[in-house]
Amino acid sequence: MNKVNFNTLYPIEEFKNTVSLKVLVEESDVKNVIVGDYSYYSDFDDPTKFLEKNVMYNFGMSGTQLKIGKFCALAHGVKFIMADANHSTKGVSTFPFAVFGKEWSDKLPIGEYPFKKYKDIEVGNDVWIGYGATIMPNVKIGDGAIIGSNSTVTSDVPDYAVMGGNPAKVIRYRYTKDEIHLLKGLKWWNWDRVYLDEAVEILVKGTVEDLLFYATKKGLIKTS
CATH class of the missing domain: 2.160.10.10 (Hexapeptide repeat proteins)
Structure with a gap:
């Protein structure tokens, strides 16, 4: 394939x-x-x-x-x-004098500008x-x-x-707060390719509960 x-x-x-x-x-x-x-x-x-x-x-x-x-x-x-x-x-003017080089840059190099x-x-x-x-x-x-x-x-x-x-x-x-919490825990985007390939239909058409069921069945739930 x-x-x-x-x-x-x-x-x-x-x-x-x-x-x-x-x-x-x-x-x-x-x-x-x-x-x-x-x-x-x-x-x-x-x-x-x-x-x-x-x-x-x-x-x-x-x-x-x-x-x-x-x-x-x-x-x-x-x-x-x-x-x-x-x-x-930080100063009176926002004009980038040093960008234009020569005497303006000599006076105050761009690296010394007080940028945020x-x-x-x-x-x-x-x-x-x-x-x-x-x-x-x-x-x-x-x-x-x-x-x-x-x-x-x-x-x-x-x-x-x-x-x-x-x-x-x-x-x-x-999604609801609880569903978002579940998705953040599942982190399906880090699964090995074999599981991603298997779960494509769930990812496209399924619910959070469907994905949780699949992850549980495959032993993909991470426990601390």
């Missing part, structure tokens, strides 16, 4: 509009973007330009990273605004980010979240929340 292969750049045979993000990143020179297994980016034009066109202002000055978990689906035009886009706001400190952008597991959405610096997106098309995410997204708007707000939650 032929198996889905995410260890190749184009995981859909004879289709060049979707790429395995992990493979794309590993084949690049970019070191501060980290992607988990099975996550992909689709683009109507050229998805291989993701690191140049969709990870914006990634100059490395802020020392921050973009971390994307497993089984994430990123639609055309999704953009991550890295912290290097920010200007210093930012955290990494983190995208959890099993996250779907819709067409044209923008993720701003300092944002953490929880597991199982959905980000609506053309949304601008400026604050953290809870696990299994559906967010939309500009700025994005919680529209609803996909």
Whole structure:
């Protein structure tokens, strides 16, 4: 039986509009973007330009990273605004004099600017980010979240929340608090491939209780 292969750049045979993000990143020179297994980016034009066109202002000055978990689906035009886009706001002017070099940079090098400190952008597991959405610096997106098309995410997204708007707000939650707690415990995205293959129908059409029953039957419940 032929198996889905995410260890190749184009995981859909004879289709060049979707790429395995992990493979794309590993084949690049970019070191501060980290992607988990099975996550992909689709683009109507050229998805291989993701690191140049969709990870914006990634100059490395802020020392921050973009971390994307497993089984994430990123639609055309999704953009991550890295912290290097920010200007210093401590003084009278926000103008980045040192960027233009020469006497302005000699006077105060860019490395000495009092920039605000930012955290990494983190995208959890099993996250779907819709067409044209923008993720701003300092944002953490929880597991199982959905980000609506053309949304601008400026604050953290809870696990299994559906967010939309500009700025994005919680529209609803996909599951109850108890169900979210169960899903966070199951961490199905970390299961071995054999169990994932078996559980596809449950993952697509089943309930949390169905998945819990399967995990229990297979001995996949982790006990502390």
